[in-house]
Amino acid sequence: MSRLPSDDSSVAGGSKFLIQTIDLKKLFPVKKGVFGKTVAHVHAVDGVSLSIRRGETLGLVGESGCGKTTFGRAVLRLTQPTGGKILFEGKDITNLPADGLRKLRKKLQIVFQDPYSSLDPRMTVEKIVGEGFAIHGPPSSASKNKKFAESERIHQLIEQVGLSHDHLSRLPHEFSGGQKQRIALARALALEPDFIVLDEPTSALDVSVQAQALNLLKKLQGKYGLTYLFISHDLSVVAHMSDRIAVMYLGKIIELAPTWEFLNNSKHPYTQALIASIPIPDPKLKKERKGIEGEVPSPINPPKGCRFHPRCGFAKPDCQKVEPRLVDIGNGHFVACHLWSYSVPLEQH
């Protein structure tokens, strides 16, 4: 088989892309009956190829159940993908054994949506933030004393996320949602990772606190050159944070573009509807929201052809039969829609 174009980066030492997925799939079996026979599969992530550049923020948006969280977890191998490949710095980590994976985990971190359930209620903040050191060893430091190096690093981290030293001996329940998310972030930063998956990091927060958290994330990214995968259903937040935005619908990427291009020149009817659905805090712009009718079909039995065709206002007969591929339409803009990919004759698919 001919080499995939993405293989180039592995030859070059993976300088451009930090994380790449190639046709990544995650299916969950649906079991039925006494013997737990698998009767169907939930196509949570169904062939996603994305490349995340070093130092960028890639936003991933989509409605609930579209597979964005599963994708985030599969990239970190928190859930084992069913098919496809994950490359980290050009190295295939899809089937890396447990001990190799553990070493890698240092570099790959995640911040979860719900700060209330992602922190152990019985551990003090100091222990939570320092937990990674127990597994991966103390941080490198000029000081020889391990304990001291650890404590120094923890103090430094807690300061960076905007909390104070006397918070260290407290338990998670004593903090507000925004503060808890800061603790989760300090924990993620402890081992100096390269890549952080931010899975709806601000959805549980209030607007004014959300702004603080987003600013902090940006600041830390600039300081440490972090690469983010920012997963959210809130397009305004994603647009604020990301360099590029990808839209997921029923397990597939349907559009990917740099943020400006995405907002001003979106091509896919679903993306356009998504943008049009966002309530805008300006009563003068009381546009009649077009929106779309209908609801997301079940991922157990996704529609044939283009997955969006039952809700699409532009659907043609072809859309029901042939699945559109993600094609490059220039300016780093990719779209999976027959309206934009007719250059490829449909019969050849």
Next chain:
Amino acid sequence: MIPQRKPIVEIRGLKTQFIMREGTVTALDGIDLTIYENESLGIVGETGCGKSMTAFSILRLVPSPGKITAGSIRFKGVELRKLTEDEMRSIRGRLISMIFQDPSTSLDPVFTIGFQLGEVISLHQQIYDQNVLKKKTLDMLKLVRIAAPQTVIKQYPHELSGGMKQRVMIALALSCNPSLLIADEPTTALDVTIQAQVLRLLKDLVNKTGSSMMLITHNLGIVAETCDRVCIMYAGRIVEVAPTLELFERPQHPYTKGLLAAFPKLGEQKEELSVIRGTVPNLMKPFPGCSFVDRCDFANEVCRRTRPAMIEVFPGHLVSCHMYRGGGESAAVR
């Protein structure tokens, strides 16, 4: 502004407190609010600011150990606090109804949609003929634009999607033509594309039936699109009330300004979002002055000591801030 509208709900000096062993939480600290006929009023604020508690207080459904400790709530001239529990029950659902945030927990999982909807209609409208009842139920489902009402009527809540369930909730709430509909974060649990559908539906129906709506939300975008007037709450108090356009054009209270600025706007490329520093105060500690004082950039000694009164800075635009004691915008420029 439409002058001389008939008020439907008048709240004066309402205080709702949770008296507990650990101390007293003042969830609502003396609020004054009027809802007029045929209007939709948005209540905006962050978690714990008392927006849901206002709704629960109107319906007299404040969860224990909470209690309304002072003030009055008049609904169409009737003092709700003086009514007996039975009288109150005949008002709930029939004259004032409510839609909750999470549709999946507000429907009973063991009864069909048809039964639950029918029960409400039969109870409040005294319809006992099964055929008439079924027809009414179907009509309600059609009204909220459910595609296949004949099927849905026989289904259980778990068989419906979130958006469908919220439509059923709206049908339930509107089935008795209430004078006031309270919608508490009706679209928070839904996806954006569904959110838009549900909000549009809600707005249309309220317009059509001529009821008033009190829409509780933390999303200023939803308010901008749906409401005629907005009320901003902070730490159990109302800080600003204004017609929607007015509020977005010239917000007066520092908190409102901060809130508007902190909202990320689509397509606006900003390196940093403006924030409101600090966090919400502890409601267990009484504050003699302004509740926003610790996070306000303009706070002075007066703000710390005395509670600001509601001042009408522009017609229909009320704000509770010491900066406006002189009235008008000129006082704000300091």
